[in-house]
Amino acid sequence: xxxxxxxxxxxxxxxxxxxxxxxxxxxxxxxxxxxxxxxxxxxxxxxxxxxxxxxxxxxxxxxxxxxxxxxxxxxxxxxxxxxxxxxxxxxxxxxxxxxxxxxxxxxxxxxxxxxxxxxxxxxxxxxxxxxxxxxxxxxxxxxxxxxxxxxxxxxxxxxxxxxxxxxxxxxxxxxxxxxxxxxxxxxxxxxxxxxxxxxxxxxxxxxxxxxxxxxxxxxxxxxxxxxxxxxxxxxxxxxxxxxxxxxxxxxxxxxxxxxxxxxxxxxxxxxxxxxxxxxxxxxxxxxxxxxxxxxxxxxxxxxxxxxxxxxxxxxxxxxxxxxxxxxxxxxxxxxxxxxxxxxxxxxxxxxxxxxxxxxxxxxxxxxxxxxxxxxxxxxxxxxxxxxxxxxxxxxxxxxxxxxxxxxxxxxxxxxxxxxxxxxxxxxxxxxxxxxxxxxxxxxxxxxxxxxxxx
Numbered sequence: 001x002x003x004x005x006x007x008x009x010x011x012x013x014x015x016x017x018x019x020x021x022x023x024x025x026x027x028x029x030x031x032x033x034x035x036x037x038x039x040x041x042x043x044x045x046x047x048x049x050x051x052x053x054x055x056x057x058x059x060x061x062x063x064x065x066x067x068x069x070x071x072x073x074x075x076x077x078x079x080x081x082x083x084x085x086x087x088x089x090x091x092x093x094x095x096x097x098x099x100x101x102x103x104x105x106x107x108x109x110x111x112x113x114x115x116x117x118x119x120x121x122x123x124x125x126x127x128x129x130x131x132x133x134x135x136x137x138x139x140x141x142x143x144x145x146x147x148x149x150x151x152x153x154x155x156x157x158x159x160x161x162x163x164x165x166x167x168x169x170x171x172x173x174x175x176x177x178x179x180x181x182x183x184x185x186x187x188x189x190x191x192x193x194x195x196x197x198x199x200x201x202x203x204x205x206x207x208x209x210x211x212x213x214x215x216x217x218x219x220x221x222x223x224x225x226x227x228x229x230x231x232x233x234x235x236x237x238x239x240x241x242x243x244x245x246x247x248x249x250x251x252x253x254x255x256x257x258x259x260x261x262x263x264x265x266x267x268x269x270x271x272x273x274x275x276x277x278x279x280x281x282x283x284x285x286x287x288x289x290x291x292x293x294x295x296x297x298x299x300x301x302x303x304x305x306x307x308x309x310x311x312x313x314x315x316x317x318x319x320x321x322x323x324x325x326x327x328x329x330x331x332x333x334x335x336x337x338x339x340x341x342x343x344x345x346x347x348x349x350x351x352x353x354x355x356x357x358x359x360x361x362x363x364x365x366x367x368x369x370x371x372x373x374x375x376x377x378x379x380x381x382x383x384x385x386x387x388x389x390x391x392x393x394x395x396x397x398x399x400x401x402x403x404x405x406x407x408x409x410x411x412x413x414x415x416x417x418x419x420x421x422x423x424x425x426x427x428x429x430x431x432x433x434x435x436x437x438x439x440x441x442x443x444x445x446x447x448x449x450x451x452x453x454x
Contacts, residue, residue, distance in 0.1 A: 108156070260291065310408045
């Protein structure tokens with residue numbers, strides 16, 4: 001079991017933690033070639049992930065530099081962001097960039113290639129300011145040696161400056177194959193009206209760029225060694241946690257060590273295969289942290305992607321509606337039109353719960369929002385939204401919850417006498433996926449690979 005005195009390696013930087021465990025390392029200064037000091041901090045950005053922040057300063061010449069690197073694994077999917085910048089609030093949006101983030105402004109045909117800059121936490125305006133600073137570097141000497149090139153750079157810098165002045169709306173596009181890129185949504189919990197996020201499956205070349213190789217790719221040049229009866233016995237896993245899902249029985253519960261998703265302390269996760277009546281077999285994982293008391297459960301589908309997507313409309317107006325079982329997969333998005341709420345599939349994750357549990361999980365996540373728990377003043381709109389969501393949980397306001405799963409791996413219990421027939425408060429619709437939805441699920445890439453192999 002996890003010790004209650006064991007602190008997580010990555011934890012929030014708050015006033016309650018006066019000793020954030022900053023590591024200082026004497027380092028070489030690339031500006032004056034003397035020794036400076038590098039400070040390394042392992043911390044966590046709320047609602048984002050663990051990061052490593054490094055800051056260098058030299059007392060001899062005053063040179064300073066800072067960068068940020070992800071402190072966890074790469075995401076399973078890459079991410080693209082498209083932001084329409086129209087106001088000063090858009091310029092002040094916080095942006096998290098990794099080393100693999102490329103920046104593009106189509107109106108100026110301007111692009112900052114991936115791995116040309118170190119990762120950083122900045123703003124939209126900060127991205128433009130850093131680009132202007134980089135272009136103005138050595139401009140004085142360039143004006144005397146290459147006046148034509150310097151004049152073109154000055155002209156382009158003036159165009160970048162016009163973006164900061166918001167003379168006309170413009171578009172900022174970010175693409176990160178590692179998935180470690182983020183743009184703040186000031187309208188949370190509502191859907192961002194000017195920003196779109198799209199996940200995509202990495203190609204084989206992009207996986208190789210991140211250093212990710214499949215097992216068969218690593219073993220291409222290796223000659224397999226025949227197994228002897230003794231070596232086969234050695235390769236048989238003795239730990240139940242190392243067994244495959246096919247070896248698990250319906251009554252068996254496996255336990256393995258993980259990190260708490262809230263405070264990142266060491267914790268135990270229990271895993272079990274179960275059969276949901278009138279649906280399919282699923283894998284349920286539950287984690288309990290002894291350090292912070294956080295509890296979570298996650299559900300993974302035991303089957304593949306269904307042939308069609310599914311959309312549920314669930315009416316929540318009575319106490320019986322609260323008890324309706326719901327299986328929400330990671331690919332299932334949730335919306336409540338009357339509250340103007342839209343939640344992506346990865347926000348709540350996969351879970352097997354009830355209608356009441358799903359609404360409570362949404363409210364609890366919003367209560368831990370930095371706008372409500374940080375040093376800044378709470379956002380009145382977000383506070384009012386949580387109050388309305390509380391009214392829904394107290395049955396003071398009926399709502400309709402819409403669950404949309406392109407993969408078809410979600411399930412909502414029917415309260416009718418025939419469990420296969422939707423009741424009056426449940427509407428079920430199956431639909432054919434669009435090309436974009438197939439692309440997000442990686443189905444288009446699978447078809448392309450099959451065609452290439454023919």
